[in-house]
Amino acid sequence: MLAKRFVGILPPLTFQEALETTQIHSVAGILPPGTGLLTNRPLRAPHHTVSDAGLIGGGAGMPRPGEVSLAHNGVLFLDELPEFARNVLEILRQPLEDRAVTLARSNMTLSFPASFILVCALNPCRCGFRGDATRECRCTGAEIQRYLGKISGPLLDRIDLHIEVPAVPYKEMRSKDSSESSAEMRVRVLEARMIQQRRGFYNAYLPSTLLREVCKLDDAGERTLEMAMRRMGLSARAHDRILKVARTIADLGRAESVGAKHLAEAIQYRSLDRNYWN
């Protein structure tokens, strides 16, 4: 429900992006007849029985683009993440780092662009009630281990934002107060993006040489980060990613520099490292 609406708050496709995405869809033969340029960012939600070739591309004869490439400039949504085959999940690592898939075959080497935002959803355990306030979880420790063990540390490490979504209380479900609309949210997103554009790079693409300069921390920030790194045992990749997320949160709040509160928010988005996998 949330993930499907996510595309609606993303900035619109630039002409170049639209061209790239349309081209991939055209080669895959999934453009609806009569369509010109795609105007919306794609949302691809493959079922968890997807094969590795279906996800990154391949196939007999001339390899075709897979789901990661079809989600180029858009969103790849993997629902029920632990249900995916382990080898299928692990092949996501390389496209997530390189934003492209390179397929090497005996007679050719092809490269498909695959710059997508990965969105995943999973239950905390097989029965789904672990940590629930009202229902009791009936999974054994080993079952939980096996369920969550499908998702490896390196993959989790590449996911920047983890959010726990508890069941909605009845009152809230029935309340008539409307919340922020996608359009309003999009305005804020665009603003933050403008700020980053002026800096020269979108935060996600920030080269590591500039990272320290752009995400300069004050004393309180340094202390917060050090403590988090020590306590949670985070990797170097997580460190860089936390800084980028903090910078983004600061941009969204139109703050000049990254403060301790931005950092703290970025760190708390890594909740899965902390709560479930240790």
Add this chain to the structure above:
Amino acid sequence: MALFRTRSAAIYGIEANIIDVEVDMYNGSPRDFVTVGMPDTAVRESRERIKSALLNSGFGYPKKAVTINLAPANVRKEGVGFDLPMAIGILGAMGLVKSADQHLLVGELSLDGTLRPVRGVLSIAACARQKGVLNVIVPAENASEAGVTEGVRVFGMHHLAEVVAYLQEPDRFQPFVSSPHQPSETDQEIPDFQDVRGQASSKRAL
């Protein structure tokens, strides 16, 4: 005129490459119809579609042997887009079409000569522009997709006979003009969860 050349393109990854389709027609049995240049099954089967399409569109089929070369010969060819250039090549060798050098053709033929849509037309149109081929003939259903490419004239055709009519009198036809389309409204209300904030920032991962 027994040798005729048309141009088409093959998809390679998400890019396209120009493929020259050479049709040679010589005395022999019409059952001799050879396609060389690493065609896959779909390309090899196209001779059956071409024969029927030519007969059913009233062009007839010559009592001659045909050899078709897809050049460069060392690249694997896949898909059904070569039906149209091969058919036009045969018509050219029969003397019914004068010249198609300035045109890039793609399209699958159905047995009655109707053109069916193919994959990857956008890449093919982009490739045509790159290589300086200014006219691209595609199935009508692919026209809006190919029309995205600026700098080439795209013609969306419905039938083999229409393509032949065009090649005989190009001036009678208007290139396809891509209509600026309205971005459809996708915005939906987002239900309020405490993680709305998280969603807003996760787009930054881009």
